[in-house]
Amino acid sequence: MKLTDTSLLKQQCYINGEWTDADTGQTFAVENPATGEVLAHVPSAGADETRRAIDAARLAQPAWRARTAGERAKILRRWHELLLANQEDLAQLMTAEQGKPLVESRGEIAYAASFIEWFAEEGKRIYGDIIPPHHADKRVLVTKEPIGVCVAITPWNFPSAMITRKAGPALAAGCAMVLKPAEATPLSALALAELAERAGVPKGIFSVVTGDARAIGGEMCANPTVRKLTFTGSTEVGRILMQQCAPTIKKLSLELGGNAPFIVFDDANLDIAVQGAMASKYRNAGQTCVCANRLLIQDGIYDAFVEKLAAAVSALQVGNGADDGVTQGPLIDDAAIAKVEELVDDAREKGARVVCGGKRHALGRTYYQPTILSNVTPAMRLAREEVFGPVAPVFRFKTEAEAVAMANDTEFGLASYFYTENLARTMRVSSALEYGIIGVNTGLISTEVAPFGGMKSSGLGREGSKYGIEDYLEIKHVCIGGI
Ligand code: ADP
Numbered sequence: 001m002k003l004t005d006t007s008l009l010k011q012q013c014y015i016n017g018e019w020t021d022a023d024t025g026q027t028f029a030v031e032n033p034a035t036g037e038v039l040a041h042v043p044s045a046g047a048d049e050t051r052r053a054i055d056a057a058r059l060a061q062p063a064w065r066a067r068t069a070g071e072r073a074k075i076l077r078r079w080h081e082l083l084l085a086n087q088e089d090l091a092q093l094m095t096a097e098q099g100k101p102l103v104e105s106r107g108e109i110a111y112a113a114s115f116i117e118w119f120a121e122e123g124k125r126i127y128g129d130i131i132p133p134h135h136a137d138k139r140v141l142v143t144k145e146p147i148g149v150c151v152a153i154t155p156w157n158f159p160s161a162m163i164t165r166k167a168g169p170a171l172a173a174g175c176a177m178v179l180k181p182a183e184a185t186p187l188s189a190l191a192l193a194e195l196a197e198r199a200g201v202p203k204g205i206f207s208v209v210t211g212d213a214r215a216i217g218g219e220m221c222a223n224p225t226v227r228k229l230t231f232t233g234s235t236e237v238g239r240i241l242m243q244q245c246a247p248t249i250k251k252l253s254l255e256l257g258g259n260a261p262f263i264v265f266d267d268a269n270l271d272i273a274v275q276g277a278m279a280s281k282y283r284n285a286g287q288t289c290v291c292a293n294r295l296l297i298q299d300g301i302y303d304a305f306v307e308k309l310a311a312a313v314s315a316l317q318v319g320n321g322a323d324d325g326v327t328q329g330p331l332i333d334d335a336a337i338a339k340v341e342e343l344v345d346d347a348r349e350k351g352a353r354v355v356c357g358g359k360r361h362a363l364g365r366t367y368y369q370p371t372i373l374s375n376v377t378p379a380m381r382l383a384r385e386e387v388f389g390p391v392a393p394v395f396r397f398k399t400e401a402e403a404v405a406m407a408n409d410t411e412f413g414l415a416s417y418f419y420t421e422n423l424a425r426t427m428r429v430s431s432a433l434e435y436g437i438i439g440v441n442t443g444l445i446s447t448e449v450a451p452f453g454g455m456k457s458s459g460l461g462r463e464g465s466k467y468g469i470e471d472y473l474e475i476k477h478v479c480i481g482g483i
Contacts, residue, residue, distance in 0.1 A: 001032075001039065001096040001322075003089045010190035011040050013210055015049060016056035017203025022211060023048055030187055033099040033330045033366055034320040042186045045211035047219040050178065053207035057149045057176035058225045060204030065146050065174035069123040072172060076120035079199035083113035083164075083192075090160065090191055092322070097185045098159050099329035100284050101321040111446070112160035112192075115168040115464065118448040122469050123172030141478040146174035147251060148227040150472065151220040153180045153213075153241070155233045156332055157287045159188035165448070165463045166230045166253075167192075167206060173472040175228075176205045180217065182233075184332055186210040221245045228472065231255070232289075235412075235457050253461030253471045255289065255453060257386050258414030261407035262292035262443070263429070265400070266300040268419035269441070274308045276443030277392065280417060282316060282370060285328050286390040287336070289458075290415035290437065290445065293386055294376075295394045296403050302396050306374050309392065310355050316370045316390075318361050331366040331389055340368055340389035347373050347380040347393060357390070384410065400425065404432045413455030417443055436462070 003009060011027075012019040021027075022043035029038045043049075064072070083090065091105035098105075131140040150170045154162040163179060170177045181189035186208075193208045209216055220226060221244035231241055232255040245252060262280060264273045280292040297305045321329035331337045337360065344358055357371030368389055376382055376393040383395070397403045407416060416435040420426055430438050436454040439445040446452060453462035461471045 001092050003092055005086060005089055008086060008089050008093065008191045008194055009040060009187065010194055011042055012190075013043050013045050013049060014190060014193035014197070014208045015053045016207060017197065020049070022046070028183065028211070030097055030184070032096050033332055034322065036365065039096055040187060042190070042210040045209050046215035049211070050180075050209050050216045050219040051223065053178040053209050054149060054151070054219070054223050054225050056204035056207060057178055060202055061146075061149060061174075061176040064171075064176060064202060064205050067174075069126065069172070072174065073120040073123055075200045076116050076168070076172060079196055079201065080113045080116040080120065082195040082199055083109060083116065086195065090188065093187050093191055094159055094185070095321045095329075097187050098156060099321050099332065101326050101329055104284060105321070108158060108161050111448070112164040114448040115161065115165040118464070119168035119172040119469060122169070122466060125466070126173065126469065126473065137481060137483045139480040139483060141480065143476045143478065144473040145476055147472055147474050148175060149225050150175045150177045150228040150230060151179070151226050152177055153217055153220070153229070153231045153233065154182060154189070156182035156184040157284060157289075159185035160192060162232045163189055163192055165468065169469040170472045171201065171205060173469055175472050178207045178209060178220065180209055180213065180220065183210075183213065217241065218244065221250070222248065224248050226250060228252070230461075230471070238459065251471070253463070254459035255463065256414075256457060256459040257412055258289045258454065258458055259293045259384065259386055259410040259412040260290055260415045260417065261294050261296055263296045263403050263407060263416075263418035264298060264301065264305055265403070265418065265420040265422070265425065266298045267422050267425070268301070269421060270301060270305060270308060272441060273305065273419040274312055276417065276419065276439070276441070277309055278312050278443070280439075280443030281392050282313070282328060282390050285331055285368070287332065287388050289386075291388075292392065292417060292443070294383060295392055296397050296406055297394055298403070299396060299398050302394075306355055306372065306394055310372055313356055313370045313372060313392075318363060318367055318370065328370060328390060331368055333366060336388060337366045337368055340387055340391060343382050343385060343387050344371065344373065344391055347376055347382050350377070350380050352376050352380060352393070378406065378409070400429065404429060408432075408434045411457040414453075414458035415439065415445060
């Protein structure tokens with residue numbers, strides 16, 4: 001790991017503006033998934049440290065809220081600029097702890113920074129309403145106010161962007177936030193805290209607690225001071241957190257699992273579809289919640305599509321993400337590769353054909369070959385479960401109605417994609433798909449300017465865009481009488 005500014009590598013929690021160890025003094029190791037090298041040790045903090053961070057947030061928030069949105073925006077803009085000024089170091093840290101190719105890490109830092117900039121501006125536009133009253137002697141005012149102390153639990157697949165798209169709107173709105181980053185990728189989170197401090201974010205407004213997920217998460221959910229929990233991760237853990245938040249009725253934002261269909265109709269431009277499938281499926285080695293999980297291809301172009309996709313996949317370079325030219329890094333850990341193997345084996349046993357890949361990569365560790373499976377059917381586990389790896393299962397369909405039914409036949413509803421050159425079909429299918437995000441003739445749908453979030457078991461709430469800040473606000477009605 002080559003850092004120009006070594007003070008970005010932090011090995012302590014950041015609580016109430018102080019760099020601190022766990023009360024027990026215990027730590028855990030952060031490893032590079034590409035090499036197994038131990039990069040750092042960070043504190044194994046638990047409930048007590050979390051409670052202190054929440055208390056500090058409670059004490060700091062009123063003064064932060066009392067500033068004007070413009071004053072908060074100035075600080076957030078500095079944070080944004082510091083992310084960009086340190087883009088290379090932050091990307092090096094990210095690739096080292098997460099494994100994605102450097103070019104993707106650099107892209108994620110720019111994407112992460114974009115949320116801070118966007119919400120710094122959006123915070124200035126938290127408008128209320130004056131509603132025509134129900135009595136002549138009354139006035140009805142509606143204001144939107146920061147919800148208060150927020151907590152965030154984030155995943156390892158986007159170690160920076162999943163944090164900034166929560167912290168950006170929270171801080172812009174006048175809230176304080178305590179964050180628990182994923183165990184695999186705490187270094188990116190701690191570097192963000194260091195830059196927040198340099199930008200002038202006041203102490204207590206943004207704290208980062210690393211350590212035991214259950215202990216930290218348990219305190220975050222149970223603590224009555226916390227008014228909101230925002231989480232990105234698995235549906236399974238989302239359910240647990242929702243239950244744990246029920247006694248204190250916290251507001252929730254949940255970005256959970258997906259099972260994205262990627263539909264290509266006979267009337268699509270095949271080259272554009274293959275390009276989109278590559279971007280959507282193999283980015284981050286298939287480890288994103290919006291990755292195409294099921295490729296649904298219409299009968300007439302099925303063979304041609306598979307052939308073109310195989311040609312594109314053969315150009316992928318597997319290796320250590322820090323090396324030049326690498327386009328696919330390792331999977332995050334042993335459990336991740338074991339799951340990919342299980343799902344591919346299940347499909348193979350039930351009659352899927354391995355077009356390319358289909359096994360671990362010769363590089364060993366958690367490297368998996370970029371894989372395409374054809375003749376995949378709804379009876380296979382891949383139809384229902386998120387593979388979270390570089391495996392493209394290709395299903396066949398005959399009619400538009402069949403494609404829509406297959407696409408919606410899942411408990412999830414995050415991202416979906418379809419390719420067609422027919423305008424009427426574009427309108428019909430985008431209205432029929434039960435998904436929060438739909439990419440039409442594109443495989444890349446994430447941007448700070450648009451709402452990101454899912455339906456059904458994929459979650460609650462939206463992140464990014466003008467809608468994303470609403471999740472951090474309460475609506476207050478002030479009824480003035482006797483006028
Ligand atoms: P993934 O499959 O992406 O690892 P998880 O839902 O397991 O998804 O993890 C996402 C985040 O949730 C991580 O920060 C992880 O530490 C945290 N997490 C996992 N289990 C719990 C739990 N019981 N309570 C609180 N946080 C948890």
